[in-house]
Amino acid sequence: MDFSLTEEQEILRDSIRNFTQKEIQPYVKESDEKGKWPEQLTGKLAEMGLLGIIIPTEYQGAGYSNVDYVIILEEISKVDPSVGLAVAAHNSLCSNHLNLFASEEQKKKYLTRLASGQTLGAWGLTEPGAGSDAAALKTKAVKQGDHWLLNGTKIFITHGSLAEISVVMAVTDPEKGRKGISAFILERGMEGFRPGKKEDKLGIRAADTSELIFEDVQVPAENLIGQEGEGYRQSMAILDGGRVSIAGFSLGIAAGALEWSLKYAKERVQFDRPIADFQAIQWMLADGFTELEAARLLTYRAAFLEDQGKKIPKESAMAKLFASELAVKASSMAVQIYGGYGFVKDYPVEKLYRDSKLATIGEGTSEIQRWIIAQKVLSEY
Numbered sequence: 001m002d003f004s005l006t007e008e009q010e011i012l013r014d015s016i017r018n019f020t021q022k023e024i025q026p027y028v029k030e031s032d033e034k035g036k037w038p039e040q041l042t043g044k045l046a047e048m049g050l051l052g053i054i055i056p057t058e059y060q061g062a063g064y065s066n067v068d069y070v071i072i073l074e075e076i077s078k079v080d081p082s083v084g085l086a087v088a089a090h091n092s093l094c095s096n097h098l099n100l101f102a103s104e105e106q107k108k109k110y111l112t113r114l115a116s117g118q119t120l121g122a123w124g125l126t127e128p129g130a131g132s133d134a135a136a137l138k139t140k141a142v143k144q145g146d147h148w149l150l151n152g153t154k155i156f157i158t159h160g161s162l163a164e165i166s167v168v169m170a171v172t173d174p175e176k177g178r179k180g181i182s183a184f185i186l187e188r189g190m191e192g193f194r195p196g197k198k199e200d201k202l203g204i205r206a207a208d209t210s211e212l213i214f215e216d217v218q219v220p221a222e223n224l225i226g227q228e229g230e231g232y233r234q235s236m237a238i239l240d241g242g243r244v245s246i247a248g249f250s251l252g253i254a255a256g257a258l259e260w261s262l263k264y265a266k267e268r269v270q271f272d273r274p275i276a277d278f279q280a281i282q283w284m285l286a287d288g289f290t291e292l293e294a295a296r297l298l299t300y301r302a303a304f305l306e307d308q309g310k311k312i313p314k315e316s317a318m319a320k321l322f323a324s325e326l327a328v329k330a331s332s333m334a335v336q337i338y339g340g341y342g343f344v345k346d347y348p349v350e351k352l353y354r355d356s357k358l359a360t361i362g363e364g365t366s367e368i369q370r371w372i373i374a375q376k377v378l379s380e381y
Helices: 007-034 040-047 066-079 081-101 104-115 174-180 231-267 279-307 313-343 348-360 366-380
Strands: 121-124 140-144 147-158 165-171 181-187 193-198 209-220
Touching (some): 007 066, 040 081, 066 081, 081 348, 121 147, 165 231, 174 181
Antiparallel strands (some): 140 147, 147 209
16 A cells, blocks of 8 residues: 555646646636636646546547546645636546547547547536436437437536537436436537526636526437436436545645645744744644645545546545535635735635635535435445
8 A cells, every 4th residue: 555646646746736836826816806717728728638637548638547637636726726626627527428428439529629628618417406406407308300409407517608518417208217317418509509697606716607508409319428318327427536526626725725824824923923833823734734634545545446447436425525624624724824814815815715615515515425425334334
């Protein structure tokens, strides 16, 4: 059992760290204030292979492991969680759905475009009445000859107004419940398919979050992913991997908050001493860094098991639950250590605090993670 990074992984971590400082850091404040994705960054992410991280090289991806992927997400999210989430959504959801379940023809036509960074991808599951209850979809697809007629609405879709390729779940047989849900590939420009309202969010403001609207969209029959009725099962598998990516994203927020806290505590002088000398601050830091290491171990283990081809619903839920709640806790602690300055936009911990909360909601709330873990534990022991 080896807990150390390989030499290649250390080189990868350092290269991503340099990239984030040079290419992402300059746009963080402006992108957050405007609530707008820095479009000039898309091409730079593609050049680094960050839009096809876990996609095989035969489809223009970088072919990295899931452990590598977690390392990358932590480094990006330390600097800007908005970019971290965008990279996670593109890779883990839309692209990986095609990677795992699409036909060879579909992969060559669509996955290569996503992995090479020609476009961002979107993944449409959530609806106004279907959040934690992912099987309660209302979007419907009706077979008509050589195409499906799609009607409905998706909400909270990352890259909803930017993506040219979207993977969308819809009900194809209402009588079969979750076994009557199928997955489809949609392209921007299809008649009746358009982005709707763009959300003005508390945090993660630079990552585009929009509705997707379908009004009599004619989707070619060959754009069905896998077999009819497999969409729900496919989605649950995708969310298992997606939770590992959100855990990596959460690690970045927590690590960034703790590193900024440590730096500030050494510099801030009160009562003629750096506040790092005071036990109250030391204990905050001790607890925070200990929990960060625990979150890393859970997340790396889930990623390692995923690389072995194992099913990881319990492991991914544990990693996501612990890391996401730590992100909120660590960023809140950072604001406390900064005091009044922590509440000011000129200081980085204010943004991390706002960004952190999404980690406990996206890819399944903390309550859903606890439910998944409990079901697995009850069945195993």
